[in-house]
Amino acid sequence: MRIGIDVGGTNTDVALVTGGSVLAAVKTSTQDDVTDGIMAALNELQQQHPFDPAAVKAVMIGTTHFINALVEHRRLAPTAAIRLGLPATAALPPLVDWPAPLAAALGGHGYLCHGGHEFDGRAISELDEDELKRTVEDIAARGARSIAITSVFSPVTAEFEQRAAEVVGAMLPDAAISLSHEIGRMGLLERENATIVNASLRELAVDIVDGLAAAIEGHGIAAPLYLSQNDGTLMDVDFARRYPVATFASGPTNSMRGAAYLSGLADCAVVDVGGTTSDIGIVQAGFPREATNDVSVAGVRTNFRMPDVLSLGIGGGSRVRPDGGTDGGPVVGPDSVGFRLGSEALVFGGPTMTATDVAVAAGRAEIGDPSRVAGMDRDLVGGVLAQIAAAVTDGVERMRVSAEPLPIVAVGGGSVLLPDRLDDGAALVRPDNFPVANAVGAAIAQVGGEVDRVFSIEPGRRSAVLDDAKQEAVDRAVRAGALPDTVRVVDVDEVPLAYLPGNATRIRVKAVGELFTAP
Amino acid sequence: MSFDLGVDSLGDLSRGAALLGTGGGGDPHVGRLLVTQALGDRTVRILDPDEVADDAFVVPVAQMGAPTVGMEKLPGGDEPVAVLRAIERHVGRTADAVIPVECGGINSMIPLFVAARTGLPVIDADGMGRAFPELQMKTFAAYGISGSPMALAGENGETAIIDTGTDDKRMEWLARGVTMRLGGIAHVAEFTMSGADMRRTAIKRTLTLGIRLGAALREARRDHRDPVAALAEVVADTEYRHLRALFTGKIVDIERRTEGGFAVGRARFASFGAADTSELELTFQNEHLVAEVDGRVVCTVPDLICVLDAETGEPITTEGLRYGQRATVIGIGTPPVMRTEQALAAFGPAAFRLGTEFRPVEELTAGTAGTAAPTP
Known part of the structure; x- marks a missing residue:
């Protein structure tokens, strides 16, 4: 038995999952205190479906705490960034492209030191330990407690980052150290930014992870706790304390993976209708397709792997303007009453017509007081629902990658707005427990391992190099806690580097497997 | 018309240069940050090519090497100026202005960086009107300017001079060797020329074009307008003239390999x-x-083929092409000076051993559906 928890900005969803089925699920309001919120949700779950805490083998949590802390500049640790690369890279020092208020919120200390490698593993310059020690003295004097270390081409060789970490660790044993090769990919500024963001969240991560662990323990659950990552795989609590940045996109990822699991469809389109938006994504072999562009988070450019999501401004709280269209017809969204649905919507006695009111009037949902919308004009109801269906049909069509029929799974509390068939005739699958697909997605998460490096491929050696990379990804998944027999390679991507002889090629491999849990 | 360029225009230029990079040319984002840092609240003088003196000493400056390396090993900052000084010492003349070799990608920004560091003006023109993979693929070369002498600089303060006389191919080959030793990326100065030669051989007002294209994309997104129509309006009153929407769809297959140091x-x-x-x-x-x-050529070099994100209109590079992406492919006609016999010999289909004849994009797409005519 496993418990999956998704802590969103508005709702905390919890699902109790065993074998292939969902035993119980609850939706509660997110609370300011992380421990209290999880405790309340678990209590409600226990009431709905009494379970033996000792029978729970694992608890998986997806949380927006860390990304929200960054966006709101809250509780960020005083952070210093050390870059190893002089005399190269000096033109653009650390934090160069950060929004000034965010850089200021974490102290904004950037340092350039000698070190770094070329793409082929030659050193740009040797690490200068005396220079590094002087830098650490300055960092200590300025009160930074968390340190991000980034060396040029560390995805090719991490030697200098590791040696610098030893020097820093010996001088500042209490400092949290984040190394870029463990966090990001090729692309110095983006990887460095991700590492600095991670460093700034390290203190909060300890608090949040301890709070989550306390909530689980408080409920008598002794099972290990995991947090879900951007790519839909899990990290244990020790990893989460060190790499909080890896949780940033776990929300949409869990929702898509949960939809695939609940519907039994490993390849499908997922439409997740929430209060404000409908998020459409594509699941391939059980995992969300990833976005390819660089992603800005809180104004900081990074190269995190995020799921490719198309967001439409249609949700349960979307405002409906009966004659707002240019043709005099109704308009849905894109603005939403959001979390005020319970006071604003007509069915709750409020003054604003929302998409939820239309769904109730159409008999698709029983929410609030249906008599308040019983007299709604039938043409209006039909027009609004047709408009939503048309927008979602178009969105799914844009996300599809082939003309082959692709099943469409509808999840999220607002998915009652959707028809049973889209305009092109495609049937929507509505699995049981669709409102809590995100919590289910957390509960079923797997364990992954990844390789992303530049390899020099000699003639005739391509398949051997690829095999080595695949084996390394598999080994990493097993080290992260996957059952060896279940690990498989799910993604291989090769990009030859232009202009360089020796067939320098960037290879990315991802392997995943089932989490090993104690019997 | 000459003008002063400040950091406010760099966002538009960066986006426009990515478009003119036609999939390559390196990410202008890093170039934009470099110029922003060097410029602060000052401006760079952008000279209209027609306002440059005939006997002015014009120096093209650029970055050469692998764009992926350029994303990781950023410049120290002194290399672009060092390479200018090295070529000045070798030739025995002081530069009057710098000029981009290519207006597409990061090389639209490198001359602005040199200008910000030295106070020199930048000429509003370039030698490619887009981006090309090889150094000799320039209108400068096509119309008789010699690439040599060439200077290269690395981050340790080292410089090298390569002089192969009139053999630009050999210059390129030697320069790639030096670039490798420098870590896969180098700053270069080459094709030095007089103001009169510049006016005879350059594609004019391409920095302005980049800024206008970038602004059109930004404004189209802000106003929820069709980005392709907005670009077509800009192109219509330049020497490029023609813009055609070639296709909108999803990427269903990608095949890449390295051949002779290029990503093909x-x-x-x-x-x-x-x-x-x-x-x-x-x-x-x-x-x-x-x-x-469907097997029929609709656009070919040197005309520009650009891949745009179907939703946002943002240009996508060849390295960024991924399975499943939704994209609009557009073709932009090149100016007449890039379509002459000499120009096509330097960078037309035959120069890439493509086995197809050059025909202008506006002819290849005449009468087909999906043609985007500029809206008034």
């Missing part, structure tokens, strides 16, 4: 609609070279 390959785009089975095939060598719809 093909991408196939399938139509969104299930009823429409047509496909576009894109061939690239760092930059996009040929687009074919």
Whole structure:
């Protein structure tokens, strides 16, 4: 038995999952205190479906705490960034492209030191330990407690980052150290930014992870706790304390993976209708397709792997303007009453017509007081629902990658707005427990391992190099806690580097497997 | 017309330069940050090519090497100026202005960085009117300017001079060797020339074009307008004149390999609609070279083939092409000076051994559906 928890900005969803089925699920309001919120949700779950805490083998949590802390500049640790690369890279020092208020919120200390490698593993310059020690003295004097270390081409060789970490660790044993090769990919500024963001969240991560662990323990659950990552795989609590940045996109990822699991469809389109938006994504072999562009988070450019999501401004709280269209017809969204649905919507006695009111009037949902919308004009109801269906049909069509029929799974509390068939005739699958697909997605998460490096491929050696990379990804998944027999390679991507002889090629491999849990 | 350029314009130039990079040329984002840092609240003087003195000493400056290396090993900052000083010492003349060798990609920004550091003006023109993968693929070369002498600089303060007389191919070959030793990326100065030669051989006002294209994309997104129509309006009153929407669809297949140090390959785009089975095939060598719809060529070098994100209009590079992406492919005609016999010999289909004749994009797409006419 496993418990999956998704802590969103508005709702905390919890699902109790065993074998292939969902035993119980609850939706509660997110609370300011992380421990209290999880405790309340678990209590409600226990009431709905009494379970033996000792029978729970694992608890998986997806949380927006860390990304929200960054966006709101809250509780960020005083952070210093050390870059190893002089005399190269000096033109653009650390934090160069950060929004000034965010850089200021974490102290904004950037340092350039000698070190770094070329793409082929030659050193740009040797690490200068005396220079590094002087830098650490300055960092200590300025009160930074968390340190991000980034060396040029560390995805090719991490030697200098590791040696610098030893020097820093010996001088500042209490400092949290984040190394870029463990966090990001090729692309110095983006990887460095991700590492600095991670460093700034390290203190909060300890608090949040301890709070989550306390909530689980408080409920008598002794099972290990995991947090879900951007790519839909899990990290244990020790990893989460060190790499909080890896949780940033776990929300949409869990929702898509949960939809695939609940519907039994490993390849499908997922439409997740929430209060404000409908998020459409594509699941391939059980995992969300990833976005390819660089992603800005809180104004900081990074190269995190995020799921490719198309967001439409249609949700349960979307405002409906009966004659707002240019043709005099109704308009849905894109603005939403959001979390005020319970006071604003007509069915709750409020003054604003929302998409939820239309769904109730159409008999698709029983929410609030249906008599308040019983007299709604039938043409209006039909027009609004047709408009939503048309927008979602178009969105799914844009996300599809082939003309082959692709099943469409509808999840999220607002998915009652959707028809049973889209305009092109495609049937929507509505699995049981669709409102809590995100919590289910957390509960079923797997364990992954990844390789992303530049390899020099000699003639005739391509398949051997690829095999080595695949084996390394598999080994990493097993080290992260996957059952060896279940690990498989799910993604291989090769990009030859232009202009360089020796067939320098960037290879990315991802392997995943089932989490090993104690019997 | 000459003007002063400040950091406010760099966002538009960066986006426009990515478009003119036709899939290659390196990410202008890093270039934009470099110029922003060097410039602060000052401005760079952008000289109209017609206002440059005949006997002015004009120095093209650029970055050469692998764009992927450029994303990781950023410049120290002194290299672009060091390379200018090295060529000045070798030639025995002081530069009056710098000029981009290519207006596409990061090389639109390197001369601005040099200008910000030295106070020199930048000429509003370039030698490619887009981006190309090889150094000799320039209008400068096509119209008789010699690439040599060439200077290269690395981050340790080292410089090298390569002088191969009139043999630009050999200069390129030697320069690539030096660039490798410098870590896969180098700053270079080459094709030095007089103001009169610049006016005779350069593609004019391409920095302005980049800024205008970038602004058009930004404003189209802000106003929820069709980005392709907005670009077509800009192109219509320049020497490029023609812009055609070639295809809109999803990437269903990508094949890449390294050949002679270049990233070569093909991408196939399938139509969104299930009823429409047509496909576009894109061939690239760092930059996009040929687009074919159902086996028929619809655009070929030196005309520009650009891949835009179907939703946002943001340009997508060849290295960024990924399975499943939704994209619009457009073709932009090159100015007449890039379509002459000499120009096509330097960078037309034959220079890439493509086995297809050059025909202008406006002829290849005449009468076909999906043609975007500029809206008034």
